[in-house]
Every structure is written in structure tokens, then in C-alpha cells.
Amino acid sequence: MTSRLDHLDRAKLIKLAIGIGFAVLLFFYPSYQQDLVNAVGADNTAAQFVPTVFNMVVICVYVVMAIGLNMVVGYAGLLDLGYVAFYAVGAYVAGWFATQQFSQVTFHFGDVGSTSTVPGIHVSIWLLMVGAAVLAALFGIIIGLPTLRLRGDYLAIVTLGFGEIIPQFVRNADSLHGFNLTNGSFGLSPIDPLGFGTNIPLGITTLPANFLTVSNADTWYYRVGLALVALTIFCSIRIRDSRLGRAWVAIREDEIAAGAMGVPLMRTKTAAYALGALFGGVAGCFYATYKGATFPGDFYLNISIIILCMVVLGGMGNVWGVTLGAIIITYLNFQGLGAIGNNINSGFGIDPHSSLGQHLDPPSNQGIIFGLILVIMMLFRPEGLIPSRRRKIEFEAKAEGVEVDLDDAVSEIDIR
Amino acid sequence: MTADSRAEQKPVLAALPRITGQLNRIFTILLLGGLAIWLLINFIKAPDQFLSVTLVGITQGAIYALVALGYTLVYGIIELINFAHGDVFMWGTMITVTVAGTRLGLDGSQSGLVTAGGLLLTLFVAMVFCGALNTGIEFVAYRRLRNAPRLAPLISAIGVSFILSGVASAQFYGFNYTGVDDIMPTHVLFDLGGVPYRLKSLLVVLITIPVLLSLVWWVRNTRQGKAMRAVAQDTEASRMMGIDVNRTISVTFAVAGALAGAAGVLYVTYYTQTRFDLGFQLGLFAFTAAVLGGIGNLTGAALGALCIGLITAYNDGLSWHAPGSDWTQSIVFTILILILVFRPEGLLGEPEADRA
Secondary structure (H helix, E strand, C coil), X not given: CHHHHHHHHXXXXXXXXXXXXXXXXXXXXXXXXXXXXXXXXXXXXXXXXXXXHHHHHHHHHHHHHXXXXXXXXXXXXXXXXXXXXXXXXXXXXXXXXXXXXXXXXXXXXXXXCCCCXXXXXXXXXXXXXXXXXXXXXXXXXXHHHHHCCCCHHHHHHHHHHHHHHHHHHHXXXXXXXXXXXXXXXXXXXXXCCCCCCCCEEECCXXXXXXXXXXXXXXXXHHHHHHHHHHHHHHHHHHHHHCHHHHHHHHHHHCHHHHHHCCCCHHHXXXXXXXXXXXXXXXXXXXXXXXXXXXXXXXXXXXXXXXXXXXXXXXXXXXXXHHHHXXXXXXXXHHHHHHHHHHHHHHHHCCCCCCHHHHHHCCHHHHHHHHHHHHHHHHHHCCCCCCCCHHHHHHHHHHHCCCCCCHHHHHHHHCCC | CHHHHHHHCCHHHHHHHHHHHXXXXXXXXXXXXXXXXXXXXXXXXXXHHHHHHHHHHHHHHHHHHHHHHHHHHHHXXXXXXXXXXXXXXXXXXXXXXXXXXXXCCCCCCXXXXXXXXXXXXHHHHHHHHHHHHHXXXXXXXXXXXXXXXXXHHHHHHHHHHHHHHHHHHHHHHCCCCEECCCCCCCCEEEEECCEEEEHHHHHHHHHHHHHHHHHHHHHHHCHHHHHHHHHHHCHHHHHHCCCCHHHHHHHHHHHHHHXXXXXXXXXXXXXXXXXXXXXXXXXXXXXXXXXXXXXXXXXXXXXXXXXHHHHHHHHHHCCCCXXXXXXXXXXXXXXXXXXXXXXXXXXXXXXXXXXX
């Protein structure tokens, strides 16, 4: 008995060691990124495949969002096609409270990078990230309360509707009875940077007062992004194993049975929405700060679908799968596709401006590629690259027709 | 909805559903009353403008109706929101540009007979192409998923929608607007306060109405239509009765696609331009129309489409306190959300236990 326990512990320890090693490698990525490029050869087109630190930050943002969406789609089984709405809430929290947008007032609280006479509201981005989380969660509850009674595909359409209304509202709200709320399609900029206020010496490094004033701003944003990812993964796993997480799975597998067992359906589903939205808000706030601006063009439906694509590709319900899916797709979207295109062009001697070059250009074929990923995954591997064990069983059981179609059964009995 | 709210209710709150039901009714009456007053004031202030905008709305509604019927047919039979349907419609517009504009070279300068013949040929090609496309989509992307969890075919449909618009933009028609010259006759029939009503607007309506009527007749009276309704009611039972379910579903997709193709021809000849992302927005408007009328209900879809056509036209065209075209999308989607939340069975649909 004891020997078996030892064995288990050893396996766990090995896993933990690999995990820590991987995390350390990731953490120091900016320090050896240039070495990687040099190893390939800086003037070699293949070097374009090495992810830049900028892309690593973007990947962090999308990983956080994908894990947030996974709580809604993967854990609770509610299809949300308007997830980008929460990202918009986060981005505009940063846009309103850390720019000169409301120049009627001058308010400073813990911000960096601007003197205290600069007009507008300027609040510390650290606080705003918390604020964005709370506001996005509230927004999730507001959207969720009336809509979560709807059945799966109707819910998807309603969320899609919200996801389309929000960018239009943001675009048009530059003159709400003469009041400029969002500055329309010009967006809000510049957004204050992150920073620690004063330079804090910490061992071999110094925490910078203002990320923008140091030479390696991307590196610092990357570190913060990585911390956000770690926090998100930790929260996501803890919530999954909690009473709430188990209630989500119960609802996903059989809503009526879960309700009969005393799971409060509305409250549990709304919680899924709120918690999923929370991470979208944080990611939006962080990304807006990193880019220094936010535009309504950032929240089109494609983004919601691309995040959904990450969740589906990686494996609905599995945090690690979703993380992997987000890494793959964000990398492809922001760098990989372009690099592939350039390599094909230089490898086969195709002129990128010729008709053939334009037809083959991977970035402009983005829609086809992501569409194919969705269809192929659904047809051949609906459980994703790294399946959640439980989700896989569900897909297989349904495919073999083991389960009775509950919706049909209910409409015949008429529970009213 | 009922199961959980009942489980959570305390006895004191037992009357809550009745009160909220009444609030719903009052709210609906206020909303519709406000809308009626707004329309009336607009009518009194500028009757000519009001009437010409109404005519525009009817034309738009006719095009929405053809697309909405496709959503309703498919939803009625396999309970799938066919996300790709809007993009099938978009392909209908693109095929029209290719056939009528590029191949046949129609530009409105030909004689009436040639134009009519060319347009009929285009209509035929577009309907066959879109019907085949829609059937193919069902065969490749949905058929295997018929018994999968509900989200699977929906996600697959979203993927197909992306593929269709991606192929149109990146491979064939580019990312900018493309279009044809004014092919349909543009004689001014009459003038309303400076806004001419042209023959082509009338033609759109005149082509749509017989198509709708023959579709309703086909579903109600033919053998294939009856098979379709049987499969929609109970797939298993109709299979036992000897109905070829797969074939029936394929036929449904073909008919839905053909309607979208016809809508595409009418759209492009009426508005003279199209773009790869047209299908997404118009598809959602048409879907809203189908939901508004009661999804699965053919007459409802046509009625809903007329309503959506009129609402968008009034919003874009009226001058007294109209939000304007910047807000069209928001208004249509708000209607969609309100209908789905408060009356998911739509205007004409039967209340259904599993839909709420």
C-alpha cells in the first residue's frame, strides 16, 4: 500500500518538476528570444517563426480569454458567441479611467506616466484590472439573468446579438445627446501604462516605476501577462473542482436531472457567465493598456469566434487543452500565418504580389483556415486535442445514441 | 424555465409568475403603443415620405422573406440554426455578379426580352448553385453530427459560414464591393414627394410573392412536402413509416438554398452591389425575421420578414426622432433578444415546452 502511494507521489513529483521547469523556461523567454533568432539565422526567413515577445504578450491575453470562455462553454456547456463583449468592457474601463477622455475633470489615483495636472481620470491600471473584472462580471450577470433561461442554440444567438450591439454602441456613442462617451471609431488613446510607481529594487532586477520608460517594456508586460495566465489557470482549476464547478458539469450533462437533484439552475449558470466574463474583463483591460489604445474595431464577431475556435481546438472543458488551443491559434493569427506565407513564397520563389501569391497568402485566408478548424474538429475530434476525460465520454455516448434525447422526452411529457 | 424557478420559489413568491406575466403584457402594450404613436406622428408630419419609406420596407421585406424561409425550413426539420445560410445567400449574389454581369454582360442597355431571358437564366443558375451548395454543406458538415450534442452542429455551421465567406473574399471576389449595372428596368412608376418608385422595386415584390405561395403549396400538398412535415414532427416515426429521412433532409436543404439563391439575384439586381460579408448581417436580419414570425412556421417567416423590412426602413428613412441607420443593427438585434426572451414562440408559433 505504502509503496503504491510512493509511486503515485513520484509520478506527481515528476509532473510538478516538468511543470516548474517549463514555467521557468517561459518566464525567461524574453532573455533568450534573440538567441533563438540568431541560432536560426537572423536573415533567414525561417527566423520569422520564432515568436516575438510582443506576440507572447498577446498570447497571454488570449489564453486568459480562452480559459474564461472555457468556463462558460466547456464547464457549463453554454455556447457564448458574444464573449468579446466582456473584453470590450475591460478595454473601455481602461479607456475611460486611464486616459484624457473625460477632460472635464482632473483626477489622479496611483497612476504612472503623467503629471498630476494632466486632465482626465487617471487611476492605477492595477486597480482598474480589478475594476474591469468586477464590472465585466456584473455585465455578465446583467446579460445572463434574462437570457440564461433559453435553450442552448437560442442562448447562442442572443449572446451573438449582444456581441454585435456592443461594438455598434461603442462606435455610435461619440455623441449621446452631445456627450462624447466613447470617441466613436477613433477609439481612446493614449491609455496610461502599467508601472510600480517607484523603482523597487528586487534582488538582481528592479521593478520599474513605469513600464514605458524602460528599454524592455515588452518583457515587463510579458511577465505581468504570464502572472495573469498563472492566476487564471489556478482559479480555473480550483473552481472546476469546487462545488460550483461540479454543479456546472451536472447542468451540462443533464440540466433536468441536475435541477431535480437541487442544483439551483439559474444561479449556477449566471455564476458561470459572471466568472467567465470576469476573465474577459481582466484580459481586455490588460490588452488595452499594453496597446495603449482601444477601438470599437477590436470587438467584432470574428474575435468571439476565434476565441471559441481556441476552446474547441484545445478541448472543451480541459484547461490545459484550452491553453494549448489559445497558444496555437493566437500564434498562427498574429505571426505564424504570415511566417508560413513568407516561407512558402521564398521557398518556391513566388512573387507575393502576383495573383498566385495573393491566393496562397495565409493571412488573407484566415477565415477559411479557422472555419476548417471548427468543422474538422467537430466532425472528427469533437473532444479537442487534449480532451477532458468526462467531455469525451459525453461526446461518445451521444454519438452512439446511448442516451435518450431528453429534449424530445420532455416535450412529450410536458412538465408544465 | 419552469422547473428551476418552481424549485427555488418560496410559497410567498408563488404569485410571482402571474405578476411578471402581467408586467410583460403591460410592457408589450406600452412598447407597441409607443411605436404606433411614433409612426402616426411621422405619417402626419410627412405622409409622402412615410409612404415611400413603407414601399422601400416592403421591398426589403420581400428579400428578407426568401432568406428567412430557408432558416425556418431547416430549423423546422432538424432544429439547427443554419449559420451558413446567410453566406449561401451571399454566394447567390456573387454568382449573379458573375453570370449576369461578367458572362452575359447584362448592363440594362439590352432589349427587354434579352434582359428578361438573361435574368431568368441567372435566376436558374443561382438557384441550382445555391441549392447544391446548401445540400453539400448538409452532407459534409451536419449529417454526421445529427445525433451529437446540440452545440456540435452549431459550431460546425459557424465554421462553414467562415469558410464560405473566406473563399468568396480571398479566392474569388476580393475584399471590396463588387456589383453589376442597373439590369432591371428602372422606369419611374410614380413619384411620392420627390422619391420615385421604380419598376424594379415592384418586380422584386412581384417575383417574391409567387415563390412564397408555391413554396407553401408545395409543403402543404405534395408528397415530398408531407414527408418533410412528417420528419419535422418525428424523425424516428417517419423513418418507420418508410420515409427516406436523409433524402428528405437533403431536399429541404436544396429548397432552402434555392430560395437563398433567388434572394441573392433579387438583392444584387436591386441594390447593384454586394460584398463577401453581406451574408452575415443580412443572414442575421433574416434569422431575426424567422424568429419573430415563429421559427418553423412558413407564414410566420414571411410576416416576420415584412415586419423587419418595415422596421429597418422606418428607422433608416423617417425623419422625426428616428435613430437612423447607424443604429439599425442594434435595433434589429434588440428585437431578436426581446422576442427570444419574452416570446420565443414568435408571433405565429405554438408555445413549445422545450423551447423556453
